[in-house]
Amino acid sequence: MSAPSRFDRGHTDDLMTFLAASPTPYHAVANAAGRLEKAGFRQVAETDAWDGTSGGRYVLRGGAIVAWYVPEGAAPHTPFRIVGAHTDSPNLRVKPLPDSGAHGWRQVAVEIYGGPLLNSWLDRDLGLAGRLTLRDGSTRLVNVDRPLLRVPQLAIHLDRSVxxxxxxxxKQRHMQPVWGLGDDVRDGDLIAFLEQEAGIPSGETVGWDLMVHAVEPPAYLGRDRELVAGPRMDNLLSVHAGTAALAAASASPDLPYIPVLAAFDHEENGSQSDTGADGPLLGNVLERSVFARGGTVEDRARALAATVCLSSDTGHAVHPNYAERHDPTHHPRIDGGPILKVNVNNRYATDGSGRAVFTAACEKAGVPFQTFVSNNAMPCGTTIGPITAARHGIRTVDIGAAILSMHSARELCGARDPFLLASALTAFLEG
Incomplete structure (x- = not known):
């Protein structure tokens, strides 16, 4: 891969399209799958027998996707190169009894998911999206991507203490959005409305996983359009980059590894689910891939011992108004290239050998990279990296793109960084 002297704005344009079309993890994995199918991948069911032939495959489960490409002649013990990411973002999610209201207002009862910056959801035009489960057990995606709800802020005249x-x-009293007027609040109003929006017969919906999203589309900003503002960059920026990297790597001849994309749900609340990084999904896929190629338990052990995972998640760029919150000698900058995340207490999984792998990938791609470490006086976040390393015994390296406003309803990144990250991931997957 040649050094990217100029970034590919087309990649960033496509990221913005991906963000706008992926208001929920379920939409994100469907959109990633669609991009992979255009690259020749095909979906396989976990309930079916798998064959060991070469080519690209993917598994969908809820808001998670695991996709992999088996090169021609791959041995059962061929190692994997994995890009890990997560599909979920902090937001407001609809409760089991969604219809509420008071004082002539119709409202939607919501629960807080993850750790959002609550103030960023105030006075913002909001849509509603997710999946509906029908009586026959099937699911349907729904996306009302227009102004539907709003969390109105209290006027300063009524709270001078602000x-x-x-x-x-x-979180309970102040974050319930309004979506209409009326004193006659009836159970089933919201779901009946969504059935109508999705073209589903009335009364067929028996379950739902719904969440609120800001409807303002992603946009370039800045004097030279060098910045991008948009929703869910944490962590759909990495999902999009990993999808592009896997599609590109699958077209490379003589791959020495089996490239994999593993994008999980529920990272924002601990990853402990059947679709989270702490669940069995990735391990099952890797094991079944080995066995489908005629491998044994010994082959599986050999493959995983030589496997490397890049856990890609957004990180903190130095904030010009709060520079003292960062480590004084580590100031990752927007558009400075992907960041290597380090924490000696294993909040990140990176060690010296992992740094060498990432350095090689960036050098191959001609991409600069930066290092992030937290200020000693500040608690450090974590990622799926340590979970992946501990659960599967896989050497794992934590990386990502630097952004501002993490966990806001609308985050900020550099226009060049998404392409630089995807370039590094492609080089890594190509080996």
Missing amino acids: TAEGLKLD
């Missing part, structure tokens, strides 16, 4: 003490939001 000026002196700052905004204080109660």
Whole structure:
């Protein structure tokens, strides 16, 4: 791969399209699958027998996707090169009894998912999306991508303490959005509305996984359009880059590894689910891939011992208004290339040998990279990296793209960084 002297704005344009079309993890994996199918991948069911032939395959489960490409002549013990990411983002999610209201307002009862910046959801035009489960057990995606709801902020005249003490939001009392007027709040109103939107017969929906999203589309900003503002960059930026990298790597001849994309749900609340990184999905896929090629338990052990995973998640760029919150000698910059995340207490999985793998990938791609470490006085977040390393015994390296406003309803990245990250991931998967 030649060094990218200029970034591919087409890649960033496509990222913005991907973000806008992926308001939920379920939409994100469907869109990733569609891109992979255009590259020749095909879906396989977990309930079917798998064959060991070469080519690209993927498994969908809820809001997670695992995709892999088996090169011609791959041995049962051929190692994997894995890009790990997550599909979920902090937001507001609809409760089991969604219809509520008071004082002439119709409202939607929501629960707080993950750790969102609550103030970023105030006074913003919001849509509603997710999946509906029907009586026959099938699911349907739904996306009302227009202004439908709003969490109205209290006027300053009714709370003068905001000026002196700052905004204080109660997750239960202050974050319930309005979506209409009326005193006659009836159970089933919201679901009946969504059935109509999705063209589903009335009364067929028996379950739902629904979440709120900002409908303002991603946009370039800045004097030279060098910045991108948009939703869910944490962590659909990495999902999009990993999807592009896997599609590109699958077209490379003589791959020495089996490239894999593993994009999980529920990272924002601990990854402990059947679609999370702490679940069995990735391990099952890798094991079945080995066995489908005639391998044994010994072959599986050999393959995993030589496997490497890049856990790709967004990280913190130095903030110009809060530079003291960062480590004084580690200031990752927007558009400075992907960041290598390090934490000696294993909040990130990177060690010296992992740094060597990532360095080689960036050098091959001609991509600069930066290093991130937390200020010692600040608690450090974590990723799927340590979980992947511990659960599967796989050497794992934590990386990502630097952004601002992480966990906001609308985050900020550099226009060049998504392409640089995808270039590094492609080089890594190609070996």
